[in-house]
Amino acid sequence: MATQHSRSAARIMISPAVVLLLAWMIVPLVLTVYFSLLRYNLLMPGTERFVGFLNYKLFYQNPAFWTAMLNTLLLVGGVLIVTVVGGVLLAILLDQPMWGQGIVRILVIAPFFVMPTVSALVWKNMFMNPVSGLFAEFSKAVGLQPFDFLTHAPLASIIGIVSWQWLPFATLILLTAIQSLDSEQMEAAEMDGASPLSRFWYITLPHLSRAITVVILIQTIFLLSVFAEILVTTNGGPGNASTNLTYLVYARSLLNFDVGGGSAGGVVAIILANIVAIFLMRMIGKNLDA
Amino acid sequence: MGRITLDKVTKKFGDVEVIPPLDLTIEDGEFVVFVGPSGCGKSTLLRLIAGLEDVTDGEIRIDGQPATDLPPAKRGLAMVFQSYALYPHMSVRKNIAFPMKMAGMPEDEQKRRIDNAARALNLTDYLDRRPGQLSGGQRQRVAIGRAIVREPAAFLFDEPLSNLDAALRVGMRLEISELHKRLDTTMIYVTHDQVEAMTMADKIVVLRAGNIEQVGSPLELYRNPRNTFVAGFIGSPKMNLIEGAEARKHGAETIGVRPEHIDVSASEGTWKGRIGVAEHLGSDTFFHVHDTGLAETLTIRASGEVGLRHGDTVFLTPQADKIHRFDAQGLRIA
Ligand SMILES: Nc1ncnc2c1ncn2[C@@H]1O[C@H](COP(=O)(O)OP(=O)(O)OP(=O)(O)O)[C@@H](O)[C@H]1O
Ligand SMILES: [Mg+2]
Numbered sequence: 001m002a003t004q005h006s007r008s009a010a011r012i013m014i015s016p017a018v019v020l021l022l023a024w025m026i027v028p029l030v031l032t033v034y035f036s037l038l039r040y041n042l043l044m045p046g047t048e049r050f051v052g053f054l055n056y057k058l059f060y061q062n063p064a065f066w067t068a069m070l071n072t073l074l075l076v077g078g079v080l081i082v083t084v085v086g087g088v089l090l091a092i093l094l095d096q097p098m099w100g101q102g103i104v105r106i107l108v109i110a111p112f113f114v115m116p117t118v119s120a121l122v123w124k125n126m127f128m129n130p131v132s133g134l135f136a137e138f139s140k141a142v143g144l145q146p147f148d149f150l151t152h153a154p155l156a157s158i159i160g161i162v163s164w165q166w167l168p169f170a171t172l173i174l175l176t177a178i179q180s181l182d183s184e185q186m187e188a189a190e191m192d193g194a195s196p197l198s199r200f201w202y203i204t205l206p207h208l209s210r211a212i213t214v215v216i217l218i219q220t221i222f223l224l225s226v227f228a229e230i231l232v233t234t235n236g237g238p239g240n241a242s243t244n245l246t247y248l249v250y251a252r253s254l255l256n257f258d259v260g261g262g263s264a265g266g267v268v269a270i271i272l273a274n275i276v277a278i279f280l281m282r283m284i285g286k287n288l289d290a
Numbered sequence: 291m292g293r294i295t296l297d298k299v300t301k302k303f304g305d306v307e308v309i310p311p312l313d314l315t316i317e318d319g320e321f322v323v324f325v326g327p328s329g330c331g332k333s334t335l336l337r338l339i340a341g342l343e344d345v346t347d348g349e350i351r352i353d354g355q356p357a358t359d360l361p362p363a364k365r366g367l368a369m370v371f372q373s374y375a376l377y378p379h380m381s382v383r384k385n386i387a388f389p390m391k392m393a394g395m396p397e398d399e400q401k402r403r404i405d406n407a408a409r410a411l412n413l414t415d416y417l418d419r420r421p422g423q424l425s426g427g428q429r430q431r432v433a434i435g436r437a438i439v440r441e442p443a444a445f446l447f448d449e450p451l452s453n454l455d456a457a458l459r460v461g462m463r464l465e466i467s468e469l470h471k472r473l474d475t476t477m478i479y480v481t482h483d484q485v486e487a488m489t490m491a492d493k494i495v496v497l498r499a500g501n502i503e504q505v506g507s508p509l510e511l512y513r514n515p516r517n518t519f520v521a522g523f524i525g526s527p528k529m530n531l532i533e534g535a536e537a538r539k540h541g542a543e544t545i546g547v548r549p550e551h552i553d554v555s556a557s558e559g560t561w562k563g564r565i566g567v568a569e570h571l572g573s574d575t576f577f578h579v580h581d582t583g584l585a586e587t588l589t590i591r592a593s594g595e596v597g598l599r600h601g602d603t604v605f606l607t608p609q610a611d612k613i614h615r616f617d618a619q620g621l622r623i624a
Contacts, residue, residue, distance in 0.1 A: 182373065182375065184371045184372075184373050184375040185375045185376075185377065187342050187362075187369075187371070187375065188369070188371060188375035188376075188377075188436075189377075189388070190342070190361075190362050190363065191340060191341075191342070191362045191363060191367070191368065191369050191389075192363070192388050192389035192392055192436070192440075193363035193389055193392040193393055194363075194388075194392045195392075198392060202377070202380075202388070203377065206377075206379040206380075207378075207379070209379075
C-alpha cells in the first residue's frame with residue numbers, strides 16, 4: 001500500500017465487505033437495544049409498549065444477576081488458566097521426539113472436533129454420573145463414596161468440560177510457537193549454565209508470550225458465551241450455581257418468554273464483554289506488538 | 291587454562307559415522323581453526339567439544355580432566371553461534387549478564403564485567419537495546435560479549451562471520467584476532483573460508499569427511515601440504531594439479547604448482563596455452579589458461595597489470611623449487 005492511488009483502490013475494494021459486515025452486526029444490535037426498551041412478552045402478544053429502562057432495572061434487581069456475572073467471570077478465568085497452563089505443558093510434551101508422535105498429536109486435537117453438546121453429554125453421562133459414570137466406578141473401586149459432580153460442584157465440572165474442549169486449541173497454537181523457537185537459543189542457554197527450569201522460564205516462556213496472548217484473546221471471546229454445555233448438563237442449577245450471563249438471557253427470554261428482559265440481558269452481556277476486552281488489551285495487548 | 295585433548299573421539303548419527311576415531315590436542319592459548327568443505331563434520335566436532343552432542347566413543351579431556359560426560363555448562367567453555375543465538379526478549383545488558391546470573395554471581399561483579407566487556411567491544415551505547423534493534427556486526431559483538439564475561443577456559447566459534455558482509459567480515463576478523471591476543475585464551479574457530487583460516491590461525495586443522503587431513507601452522511600447510519586435498523584446499527586461488535606425462539617427468543603421479551609460482555611470458559616458456567578469462571583485481575591479475583594439454587585450466591597469478599588479454603597465446607614456466615609432487619595415493623613425495 002505504498003502510493004495514494006493503491007491506498008484508495010484498496011479502500012474501494014474492501015468497502016462492500018465492510019458495509020455488509022457492518023449491516024450484519026448493526027441490525028441485530030439495534031434491534032436488541034430496541035427490544036430491550038420495550039415491554040415485550042411472548043405470552044401477551046399485542047401489548048408491546050415502550051417502558052424505558054425498566055427491563056434493565058428488573059434484570060439488574062434479579063437476585064440471579066450478580067451470581068451469573070460472577071459465574072461468567074469464573075468460568076472464563078478458570079478455563080483460561082487450565083487451558084493455558086495445560087496447553088503449555090502439553091505442547092512441550094508433544095514437542096519431544098517420541099514414538100508415535102503423529103498419532104498422539106491427532107488424538108490430542110480430537111476433542112476440538114466434538115460438538116459442545118455431545119462432549120458435555122458424554123462427560124455428564126459417561127464420566128460424572130454418580131451411579132453409572134466412570135468416576136463413580138473409580139471411587140467405588142478404591143472404596144470411596146461416589147461424588148456427584150454436577151450437583152455438588154456444578155461450576156467446577158463445567159469448567160472441566162469446557163477446558164477439555166479448548167485444551168487442544170491452546171495446545172496446537174502453543175505447539176507451533178514452541179516449534180518456531182530457535183534451537184541454537186536453547187543450546188546457548190544450556191552452555192550459559194541455565195537449568196532446564198530456568199531455560200523454560202527465561203527462554204521458552206518469553207518466546208511463547210505472543211502465542212499465549214492470542215490463545216487468551218480468542219478463547220475469551222468464545223468462553224464469554226458458553227451455553228450448550230450448561231444447557232445439557234446442569235440447566236444452570238442447582239439453583240443459580242452454574243448460571244452464566246448467556247444462560248440467564250436464555251432463561252429470561254425463552255423460559256419466561258420475556259423478550260424485552262432477555263434483550264436487556266444481551267446488552268449487559270455486550271457491555272461486560274467490552275469491559276473484559278479492555279482489561280485484557282491493557283494487560284497483555286502489548287505482547288502483540290512486534 | 292584451556293588445553294583440550296580428543297582421544298579417539300567418534301560420532302555416529304544412527305549408522306552414519308560422521309567422525310571416525312579422531313585424535314587431536316589443542317594447547318592452552320592456541321587459536322585453532324577447523325576448515326573443510328561443507329558437511330565434513332566441523333560443526334559436529336565443535337559441538338562434541340562443547341558437549342551439545344554426545345560422543346559415541348572416545349574421550350574428551352579439558353586441562354587433563356575427563357569431560358566426556360560433563361554437561362555443557364560444566365566444561366567451562368563458551369560458544370558463539372553462527373546465528374548469534376541472542377535472547378530476543380532481553381536487552382543487550384541482560385543478554386550479556388545471563389550466564390553470570392545463571393552462575394549466581396554477585397550483582398556488582400556482574401556489573402563490572404558487563405561494563406568491561408561493553409567497553410572492549412564498543413557496545414556501551416547499546417546496552418539497553420534489544421538484539422532486534424542492532425546491526426549484524428553489533429549482534430555478533432553482543433554474542434562475543436556474552437561469551438567473554440564468563441571467562442571461559444576456551445572459546446568456540448562456529449562460522450561466526452558468515453552472516454556478515456565482506457567489509458564487516460574483515461573488520462570482525464581483526465577484532466577477534468585482537469581479542470585472542472589480549473585474552474590469550476584458547477579459541478577454536480570453525481570456518482569454511484580458507485582466508486579466515488590462514489589469517490587468524492595459530493594452527494589449522496583440515497578436515498575431510500570427519501578425518502583430519504593435516505594439522506599445522508598456516509604456512510606449513512601452504513608450503514608442505516601433506517596430500518592433494520590439502521594442497522587444493524589451502525591457498526587462493528587453488529593450486530593447479532597436473533597429472534599424466536608432465537607429472538611423470540618429475541617422478542610423480544600428480545604435481546601441483548600454485549598460481550603465484552608460475553611465471554608468464556608472451557614469448558617463451560615451458561608450457562604453452564591460450565588465455566581464457568582474465569580477472570583484474572588491480573594489485574593482481576588472475577589468468578585462466580586453456581589448451582595447455584596439461585589440465586582443463588591452469589590458473590596463473592601475475593602481479594599488477596600485464597599486457598595480456600583474452601585469446602592471447604602465453605608461455606608458462608613453473609618455478610622449479612615450488613613444484614609439489616604427489617604419489618598415486620595423493621600423498622606428498624618428500
Ligand atoms: N543431527 C544429525 N543427524 C544426522 N546427521 C547429521 C546430524 N547433524 C549433522 N549430520 C551430518 O553430519 C555431517 C557433518 O555435519 P556438520 O554440520 O558437522 O558439517 P559442517 O562441516 O559443519 O558443514 P558446514 O560447513 O556446511 O556447516 C553432515 O553430513 C550432516 O548431514
Ligand atoms: Mg557447520
